[in-house]
Amino acid sequence: MTIWTCAACAIEHADTEQPPSTCEICSDDRQFVPAAGQRWTTRAELAAAGHRGVVNELEPDLYAVDVAPELGIGQRGLLLRTSGGNLLWEPPGFIDDDMVSTLRELGGVDVISASHPHLTGASIQWSHAFDKAPVLVASADRQWIRRPDEVIELWHGTREVLPGVTFAQCGGHFAGSSIAHWQAGADGRGALLTGDTIAIGADRMSVNVMRSYVNKIPLPERAVRRILTSIEPYSYDRLYGAFGTIDTNAAALVDSSVHRYIAWVRGDVPDEPDI
Ligand SMILES: [Zn+2]
Numbered sequence: 001m002t003i004w005t006c007a008a009c010a011i012e013h014a015d016t017e018q019p020p021s022t023c024e025i026c027s028d029d030r031q032f033v034p035a036a037g038q039r040w041t042t043r044a045e046l047a048a049a050g051h052r053g054v055v056n057e058l059e060p061d062l063y064a065v066d067v068a069p070e071l072g073i074g075q076r077g078l079l080l081r082t083s084g085g086n087l088l089w090e091p092p093g094f095i096d097d098d099m100v101s102t103l104r105e106l107g108g109v110d111v112i113s114a115s116h117p118h119l120t121g122a123s124i125q126w127s128h129a130f131d132k133a134p135v136l137v138a139s140a141d142r143q144w145i146r147r148p149d150e151v152i153e154l155w156h157g158t159r160e161v162l163p164g165v166t167f168a169q170c171g172g173h174f175a176g177s178s179i180a181h182w183q184a185g186a187d188g189r190g191a192l193l194t195g196d197t198i199a200i201g202a203d204r205m206s207v208n209v210m211r212s213y214v215n216k217i218p219l220p221e222r223a224v225r226r227i228l229t230s231i232e233p234y235s236y237d238r239l240y241g242a243f244g245t246i247d248t249n250a251a252a253l254v255d256s257s258v259h260r261y262i263a264w265v266r267g268d269v270p271d272e273p274d275i
């Protein structure tokens with residue numbers, strides 16, 4: 001049996017003789033099937049193609065876990081260390097023995113989760129490499145589980161997963177889209193790990209929230225306000241998205257850019273002059 005990985009999104013699928021006919025993640029209106037069509041790959045094929053892990057410290061106790069050359073959606077995985085255990089957030093879609101030993105040297109992995117189904121990568125393979133660490137999945141997104149396994153634990157609402165690390169379900173991009181608040185991050189000023197629940201703009205000074213980023217499908221105002229309400233209890237100065245970081249003043253930038261978003265979806269903006 002083979003663990004099939006979608007070559008486009010790098011999400012592992014159930015062990016079967018033959019790969020599935022379609023990737024439900026890529027066929028959904030939030031993603032896309034590449035023009036060349038659906039293709040499947042395997043861990044051995046990815047290793048033979050030269051993929052490897054690259055781990056870099058971002059700040060004390062937080063490490064980027066990347067794959068080079070870039071794989072799938074290209075997100076950055078994060079290893080967050082606490083005194084009570086470590087979280088692997090947005091697990092990469094590729095894993096090998098070198099990555100496992102590097103993360104072991106950093107204290108290992110005790111809990112695994114992703115901000116939403118697009119960034120679940122090889123979460124079950126990561127769990128099995130680390131003594132079956134639990135993989136937390138928001139129950140609202142259980143239909144998107146591609147590789148069912150006993151290590152998956154459903155959750156909803158809010159949950160303190162490690163000392164000083166709390167998950168909050170925000171919805172929006174997916175019903176179960178969530179963030180992780182890290183109280184000790186940014187020298188104690190707090191940090192949010194947001195993935196695509198709150199995405200960083202190309203200007204690195206704003207954020208946006210969308211049903212689909214690649215197909216440009218917006219969210220209704222009520223969903224945007226729910227995201228703001230969900231993160232309201234948490235103080236933070238830094239924000240780690242799926243692809244980048246807002247180093248400082250992140251809470252104010254989230255507030256201003258999300259309210260700008262609401263103004264545009266409501267139409268509370270000046271009319272363009274007639275042409
Ligand atoms: Zn896919």
Ligand SMILES: [Zn+2]
Pocket residue numbers: 116118119173196
């Ligand atoms: Zn996404």
